[in-house]
Amino acid sequence: MNSTVSTVADEDSDVRRALMDINSKEESSDISESDIDDYKKKPFEQLRAGNYKVKNLNGTLRCPFCAGKKKQDYKYTELLQHASGVGKGSANRTAKQKANHLALAKYLETDLSGEADQVQGPSLPQPFFQHQQDDLYVWPWTGIVVDIQDKSLHHSRYWLKKLAKYWPLDVHIFKENDVTAQAVVKFSDDWSGFLNTRDFDKSFGTKHCGKTDWELQNMKPDSRIHGWIAREDDYHCEGPIGKYLRKKGSLKRVSDIVHEASKSRRSDVAKLANEIDVTNENLAKMQYRFNEKTMSLSRMLEEKDQLHHAFLEEIKHMEQRVAKESRRISDEKKHLNRELEARKRKLDLWSRDLNKKKALTEKEKQKLEEDKRMKNLGIESLQKGFYGEEES
Template sequence: MNNKLSDFEKSLYKKLKSGKLEVKVSYRTFLCPYCPDNKKKVGLYVDILQHASGVGNSKSKKRSLTEKASHRALAKYLIKDLAHYATSTISKRLKARTSLTPAEGGDTPLVYDDDQFEKLVWPWKGVLVNIPTTITQDGRSCTGESGPQLRDELIRRGFNPIRVRTVWDRFGHSGTGIVEFNRDWNGLHDALVFKKAYEADGHGKKDWLCGATDSRLYAWLANADDYYRANYLGENLRKTGDLKSISRFAEEEARKDQKLLQRLNVMVETKQYRLKKLEIKYSQDSIRLKYETEEKEKILHGYNEDLTGRQQKSTDHFNRIFADHEKQKVQLESQIKKLEIRELELAKREAENETQRKIVAKELEQNAAIFSYAQLAAMEQQKTREKVQRLAVDHKMQKEKLHKRIAALERQLDQKQELELEVEQLKRQLSVMRLVELDSGSEIVNKVETFLRDLSETEGELAHLNKFNQDLVVQERKSNDELQEARRALISNLREMRSHIGVRRMGELDTKPFMEAMRKKYCQEDLEDWAVEVIQLWEEYLKDPDWHPFKRIKLETAETVVVFLLLYITNPNRLCFYFLS
């Protein structure tokens, strides 16, 4: 696309350079030959150059490729071939005007615009006079239209000012204004159009100087006369501008364009130098790339051959593996069929074994129940034997004590009999002594009294021993009767023992009330672990003797809970039984 545009631009540039198309109308006026006749663009050099550059560089899709290429060629032609007309044409006309004599000129003088050879105020400015003013109520000053109002009025009339400043003197609004235009060629063109419009309307500078006959505005371009005028208007012009002729302005613009062109040429040369370096580098890189491409092709060719050989080997290996897999698949299918038949047989046997397993499990449960019952009965019998043995040992010890006591009583009985014999002897002696009392005297009487006292004491002791002996005999018989009665009761209880023995686990909490309470309160699914933790915490609390969980509260719900806990504690583990069948 860009190559086609560049080629078309070159061909059109050659056509313009040959002079087949009209571009330069006069020494200062140019036109665009590519615009339609009804929209033919005519203007100054700068206007046509801006128009051609704008259309040529436009990115709008409405502009065709031909239109862009033709305007690019026009811009190139203006820059390269007609740039000197922007400056040299005016200077040549000035020289021609000064060199001509009246004889050479004849009766027909050279036609030119006087304003092109006089000095104007730059930046381009126009002068507005006869602005309506009014005196204030106090009569000390004058007022009139402001600068923005005047600028809007000029814009409505088709002019293009950038600003309007009113001139004020010591009495206020002086009725004069300064119209400012752009600094470039467009501003000069707008200023000239502004001047010619008022001159054509009979409201130019000459008309104002000849005497104004109406109240309308008069306007002209500010020149040297206005610049050096000794009034407020001249003072404002001197503060904000300089005097400059159009030829000087054109030369300055040409110098600027020349500098720009030089900079562009330097940039072009730099880019061409870089382009040459890039071309050299490109050629070197192309040679190196060609060499590397050849090397790569050789390596790729060797790699492809190696890869082909490996692929062939892998294909052969895969075919062998596939054949082996097919053989193994056939073998596995035959084995699967055998296993299916075997599975059916095992299923039948499993059904039979399941029935037998249930029977065996039932028998095992019965045997376990019988074994547990027998074990518990053996434990109870062992405990009973141990208890009977302890009772027998106690009974034996008591019998030994009783035998010892009986032996002692027998010895005492012998002593009693001896004492009785001695008493009889003493009685006989006493009777004898009574007979001889009269003969013996007082000493014998004293001896008799002493013997009588000893005899009474001995008889009392003998009676006490007889009573103690009778008590021991009664106690022995009573203990023997109790032992025999306990033996008979134990034997009868062992014979009438129940088939189920319940083991009570004292001191362990029941988990069921905790689970129900937490399920009512929290309504969650994973409450078992939480309930176990709470139960363990309660068990730890119950181990502490200083823990008092009960409080006296007036609420009925709390009192109900306290009663429930008290009942639970008074009857702990009422459901914690493990029945062994």
């Protein structure tokens, strides 16, 4: 059993992938709006030939041109509404997609129209309806109560409370005289209201207080209260009850109610299907915008990371350059300091040598002065001796 299910699931998955490939190829070579009527013939013939899968194994239907979508378990009316809606009015679909869906709508109406008969209408009470579907009833569903002789019961509040288990909506009292009164009980106009009205009718019938019992006693008052569901003869009867029923209600067959309810249900289903398609398209748009925003945000974050990385790299290079420059300046400072010290020592040596030379120069100068003085004295002495000899 499990292997069978697995095989079916695998086949279904393969079909999905194949259809997605087909759709992607078709979308890549789209047609113009004016070619839709001509192009839809091709997918229609392919549908008839069985090239596209429309029926699911569980009896539901699928759209072969929307492969990959979550919604793939349509009922007949839902799928027909989906195909017609996409084919005629979806602005977000390509011309080829519209043509495909128009072909699907035509295929459903011509080849799968029998699937529409399988749409279930409201469940009918069985076997109650088997012989009464063509009977005419007053609608909205109505009950009648007659022969109310106790004056304390001539109040709608009492009957609303007494009949509470049948969920009546309203009770209208008609007083025939000071002693006897009649009542019309209104129920909801849906199927639950009919079931409640039927149970109301049966509750009187099982106690032999139904309409047949009332007619058997020639509609003469007695100690029992009678009640029944309002039908055609009640609608046309004389008196206040007949007048009230003709004013407030109408006659309908149960089969008509079933048909109208089924028609309304199909319309609601089609409307909901269309709303679902619109919602899905809106979700697709939102998803597309979300993906765009996500991609844009991803790019922004990536650019931010790149800028941050470049900033860190630049800071790192600047720190390296600053450290290298600091080392260079420090080394140059040390070198200049060493050179300055060397020159200072050299200047000191030069200063000492200069001082020494200056001292030697002073001594030599003094010696020269002394030699000069001695020479002068010697000259003077010679002169004096020479001139003295001349005088003598």
